[in-house]
Amino acid sequence: xxxxxxxxxxxxxxxxxxxxxxxxxxxxxxxxxxxxxxxxxxxxxxxxxxxxxxxxxxxxxxxxxxxxxxxxxxxxx
Amino acid sequence: xxxxxxxxxxxxxxxxxxxxxxxxxxxxxxxxxxxxxxxxxxxxxxxxxxxxxxxxxxxxxxxxxxxxxxxxxxxxxxxxxxxxxxxxxxxxxxxxxxxxxxxxxxxxxxxxxxxxxxxxxxxxxxxxxxxxxxxxxxxxxxxxxxxxxxxxxxxxxxxxxxxxxxxxxxxxxxxxxxxxxxxxxxxxxxxxxxxxxxxxxxxxxxxxxxxxxxxxxxxxxxxxxxxxxxxxxxxxxxxxxxxxxxxxxxxxxxxxxxxxxxxxxxxxxxxxxxxxxxxxxxxxxxxxxxxxxxxxxxxxxxxxxxxxxxxxxxxxxxxxxxxxxxxxxxxxxxxxxxxxxxxxxxxxxxxxxxxxxxxxxxxx
Numbered sequence: 001x002x003x004x005x006x007x008x009x010x011x012x013x014x015x016x017x018x019x020x021x022x023x024x025x026x027x028x029x030x031x032x033x034x035x036x037x038x039x040x041x042x043x044x045x046x047x048x049x050x051x052x053x054x055x056x057x058x059x060x061x062x063x064x065x066x067x068x069x070x071x072x073x074x075x076x077x
Numbered sequence: 078x079x080x081x082x083x084x085x086x087x088x089x090x091x092x093x094x095x096x097x098x099x100x101x102x103x104x105x106x107x108x109x110x111x112x113x114x115x116x117x118x119x120x121x122x123x124x125x126x127x128x129x130x131x132x133x134x135x136x137x138x139x140x141x142x143x144x145x146x147x148x149x150x151x152x153x154x155x156x157x158x159x160x161x162x163x164x165x166x167x168x169x170x171x172x173x174x175x176x177x178x179x180x181x182x183x184x185x186x187x188x189x190x191x192x193x194x195x196x197x198x199x200x201x202x203x204x205x206x207x208x209x210x211x212x213x214x215x216x217x218x219x220x221x222x223x224x225x226x227x228x229x230x231x232x233x234x235x236x237x238x239x240x241x242x243x244x245x246x247x248x249x250x251x252x253x254x255x256x257x258x259x260x261x262x263x264x265x266x267x268x269x270x271x272x273x274x275x276x277x278x279x280x281x282x283x284x285x286x287x288x289x290x291x292x293x294x295x296x297x298x299x300x301x302x303x304x305x306x307x308x309x310x311x312x313x314x315x316x317x318x319x320x321x322x323x324x325x326x327x328x329x330x331x332x333x334x335x336x337x338x339x340x341x342x343x344x345x346x347x348x349x350x351x352x353x354x355x356x357x358x359x360x361x362x363x364x365x366x367x368x369x370x371x372x373x374x375x376x377x378x379x380x381x382x383x384x385x386x387x388x389x390x391x392x393x394x395x396x397x398x399x400x401x402x403x404x405x406x407x408x409x410x411x412x413x414x415x416x417x418x419x420x421x422x423x424x425x426x427x428x429x430x431x432x433x434x435x436x437x438x439x440x441x
Binding site: 025026027028029030032033034035036038039040041043045046047048049051052053055056057059060061062063064065066067068 | 111113115117128129130144146148210211212213243245247249251252253254255257259261262263264265295296297298299301303305309310311317319321323325327329335337343351353356374375376381389404406408412432434436438
């Protein structure tokens with residue numbers, strides 16, 4: 001337990017200590033983001049298709065929200 | 078002294094985050110158009126129709142979008158065939174949106190109207206996304222306000238309303254040149270008529286109109302990771318946890334794999350598992366008189382498993398000018414209910430559903 005606390009203090013200290021001297025820099029540079037820009041990596045590729053799938057689920061499942069699809073919604077009794 | 082030092086260092090860290098975000102500008106969504114035919118069939122219900130979406134930028138500052146969506150529903154679900162007659166109806170949905178970009182921020186305003194013969198829903202939403210930390214992090218905040226008018230066929234004396242408030246916050250973080258993650262949280266509150274004037278509950282075996290609370294409040298959080306696997310392929314995993322004050326708790330777990338075949342074909346496969354517990358006032362056949370009672374399957378204990386596939390083909394392409402893709406997707410879903418009895422057979426209810434999408438998408 002005491003060793004765990006000591007380890008946490010050491011890690012937290014070194015992380016925050018490092019920040020004071022030099023703020024954390026973005027470690028993935030813009031020229032390294034080619035793969036992330038590929039459509040295969042997109043969170044959503046088609047807004048209509050996402051909305052349809054969301055609607056199909058919304059009217060059948062109790063859960064809702066936090067899908068990342070903006071706005072929308074409809075009355076579905 | 079130590080505490081002051083801590084805050085100073087934390088301030089330096091956050092200051093660093095903000096400072097490096099200043100140099101990069103957010104891109105406005107590109108001009109695009111989509112035309113889709115969608116279809117759902119399962120459990121005696123079919124819903125299909127066309128959907129259209131057009132997006133066009135104006136003066137490189139604002140991107141305007143408009144969409145039209147039709148659901149032609151034919152309903153002979155278990156609820157309908159055991160208590161009423163099958164019916165057909167049509168739902169039309171219209172949406173307008175405007176995206177505005179200023180430096181590292183994107184502001185999106187949306188309007189949405191959905192209309193069917195006995196239900197009209199209006200929504201407006203505002204979302205703000207801010208890129209920071211050299212474009213590695215983006216933070217979003219959003220709000221939707223909705224108001225519905227609820228009616229009932231052949232019962233002009235029935236008229237009620239429902240209002241909805243949705244608040245969401247999201248974070249997207251680039252982890253490495255190949256991995257990106259997101260976290261989303263959304264709180265939704267409802268007030269008004271939150272059931273169906275047609276639905277029947279069972280109390281001591283007798284059919285009675287359902288009685289739902291007039292307020293509901295829910296929370297959901299989702300985590301997602303996308304990864305590039307290095308051979309023209311990628312994967313994603315996501316998990317959502319949902320809970321509300323009707324005592325429903327739900328878990329959603331989804332995984333997917335995507336792969337290019339040549340430079341024109343892209344295929345996706347996904348598997349989704351969903352599970353929820355029932356609402357406090359849900360009962361298959363209530364054995365006590367309570368203030369609220371419902372036999373709405375959506376509020377029951379059930380799970381579903383969905384297996385989906387999608388194929389995209391780049392039909393026409395002129396680099397830097399336009400691109401036209403043909404897409405098809407299909408998902409098979411199996412629903413299995415634990416505490417909803419098929420009163421025709423006396424056994425637990427379950428059904429299979431097919432979800433199909435065929436669409437053309439173009440960027441120009």
